[in-house]
Amino acid sequence: MALSLSAPVGDKKRITKSDPKTGTSKFKPVKNAPADVKLVQLMLKANGYSNIQISGKCDAGLIKLIRDFQSKKVGYKKPDGIVDPGLGTWKTGLPKLQKQLAEDQKVEVYEIKEEGKTKQVKVNEFLAGEKALRHEVLSKANMMYGQAETWVDFCNDVEKTRQAEEGMMMAIVEFTMSTVNSDTDPPWSAILKARSEASSLQSLVKRDRPDWKKVQKQDAKATKAYNDGQKAFKKFIDARIGTASNAIFTLEIVRETSFTVIEVYATARLMATKGMDPWKAHAIASAGTEAMKSSAGQLGEYLAGNKVTWEGAAKKVATDTFFAALAGAAGGKLGGAFLKGVAGKVAAQLPSKAFQTFSQKALTQFMEKMFTTAVGQELINNAAKETIMLFKPLVEKGRPPNQKEVLDGIVKTLTGGLMKAAPMKNVSEFAGNYMSNTQNWMLKKLIPSTMDGMVKKELAKKYGADVVDAFAEKHGPKIYKDIADSVNSKTIIQFANDILGGSDGSKSGKSMQKSMEEAMRKDANLRKEIAAMIQKKADAELKKMAKAG
Structure with missing residues (x-):
């Protein structure tokens, strides 16, 4: 860049007088050529006027800054607001402009396009922006892949059940579902495509130097595939829920399948007719169905000629019913005082180092809200089911656990793996x-x-x-x-x-x-x-x- 002015820049109404000896003016007319104006603006910026805009236009604001510079840095008592080529104002400001340009030439820059305009940014600024973008896109890709993987795992479990890996009774239930409504078949095409496209997006973003045009294109494909997979999976789940209540009226089903369908249908009926919370309705339906199934089993043993006593049969039915009720409650939506109790106790046991600035009240409020989300419910449900099984030997000896024991057991099981859950990682x-x-x-x-x-x-x-x-x-x-x-x-x-x-x-x-x-x-x-x-x-x-x- 040439560091010389072709003509004066500044106030066209020059107040500087002509040379008293010759009677003529040594000053050229003020032209304010855009290139000269930009150079003066750069000179002022290099000399500490950091807020100035490099526009190439001379206005009242620029003239004011020139006068301020002449007064403070050049020492003029009557600043005229004009920068003349080669004279005092320009000579005073030039050294710092030369130094600034020399330093700028040492800094490597990239040319980027932003909102259709090309601009230059320093390498460290570019790398910082790229790092933030990489984190944002990779987080999205990981979320979509993780969700798709969950859909695939669930559908794999359905297929295993259909192959009788979880027992003939559950295989018949799945067969019944599929016969009544084909929408209960896993939506493999949509969910596998969602997982595949999200995986491709992950691979592109993880490269040392991502091709951001390809990333942008793949991001759009992965997002569409994810949305399609989400719709397909929801349709699949809704079909499974709706089919259970209809199956008992449309098919002649074997006894084991009937019990399973009755449990689902009874839960829905209790919610609809009695206004019960899901967890309570499920607990009652589970207990009632298990009592029928267990008593029918004991009657079958008796009719088959096996040794059955009234005391033993009653104990077996009571034990089976108790665990069915607890499992039913754990499988539904926990709430009320029980949920608050879990939230408060878990909050009190969080690592103090990670959450030392937070109050117990705020932590408890967060836990209560987190446990009402799908992730939180899944955490509690799994912990409840694990805890229930721990108490089985105790119940079989004749003493069921009280609510405090169940609560403490769930809290202990929850706390072990809680920090690995996504909500806790976000808060951490x-x-x-x-x-x-x-x-x-x-x-x-x-x-x-x-x-x-x-x-x-x-x-x-x-x-x-x-x-x-x-x-x-x-x-x-x-x-x-x-x-x-x-x-x-x-x-x-x-x-x-x-x-x-x-x-x-x-x-x-x-x-x-x-x-x-x-x-x-x-x-x-x-x-x-x-x-x-x-x-x-x-x-x-x-x-x-x-x-x-």
Whole structure:
């Protein structure tokens, strides 16, 4: 880049007088050629006027900055607002412009397209953006692949059941389902395609240097396949649920199949006619069906001539019924006081190091919400079923566990694998980074915006807008850092607790951080507190400057 001006830049109404000896002017007319204007703007930027726009247009704002530079850096008592080629203003500003250009030439840059426009970015900025994009797309790909894998696993289990790997009774149930409604057949094509396309997206993103055009194209394909798979799987599940209640009326089914269909149908009827919660209806239906099945089995033993006593038969029916009821409750939606008890106890046993800044109240609220999600219900259901089986020997000896024992057992089983669940990983990510992320956000965004929006007007009334603007540009960053460091950490922790207490773990740690920043930005009291701190510090500095000037 040529570092010379072809003509003067600045105020066309020149106030500089002609040479008194010759009576002629040594100054050329001000032309404000775009290339010259850009060069002057770059010169001012290199000399500390960081907010200037490199536009190539000379307006009142640029002339004002030229005068400010002439007054402060060149030492003119009567700045004329003009940069003449080769004269004092240009010579004073040129060294720093030359240094800045030399440094820029050492920095490798990439050309990228953004919103249809080509622009240059530094390599470290490009790599940081690429890293964030890679994380975002890979997280999405992992989610879609994991969900598709779950669909495939479920359908594999259905196929195993159809092959009688879980017993003839369950095989007959699956056969009955398929006969009544073909939509109960697993949607293999859609879910396998969803898994395959998500896997391809994972592979493209994990490469050392991803081809982002291919990634974008594959992302669209994988997303469509995932949505299609989700619809197909939902249709499949809905068909299975709907078919169970109809099968008993449309087919002549063997006794074992009838019991299974009766249990499903009885659950639905109790919910519809009695308004029962799903978990309670399922528990009653399971107990009633198991009692019929167990008593029928004992009668069959007696008719077959096997040794059966009234006491032994009653004990067998009671034991089978008890476990069917517990399993029924575990298989449905847990809620009420039981769920709150689980949430509170699990929250109390979370690793203190990872969650030390969160209150017990916020952790418990989060757990209650998380356990009502599909992931949370699955965690509790599995833990409940494992716990029930642990108590079987105790019940067979004649003493069923009480509610406290069941609750404690579920909590203990849950706590073991809880941290591996996706909601807990999201919260852990938020917990580990929110303090430093929030302080950095306040320093770069919240505090400067508060200065521009609330404080500058008040300071300008005392010291003048130009003085305040110059002061903010020069001293603002240090003041912002002092205030960011002095904001009470308890305030930040309180906002974090509020976000955690309202979360169910479905959002990523990054999303929770954004929600917290938005809540802080909207909090009028916090902004007033920050504004007062800025005004106090700025006022003190400006008074010192006024005395020194």
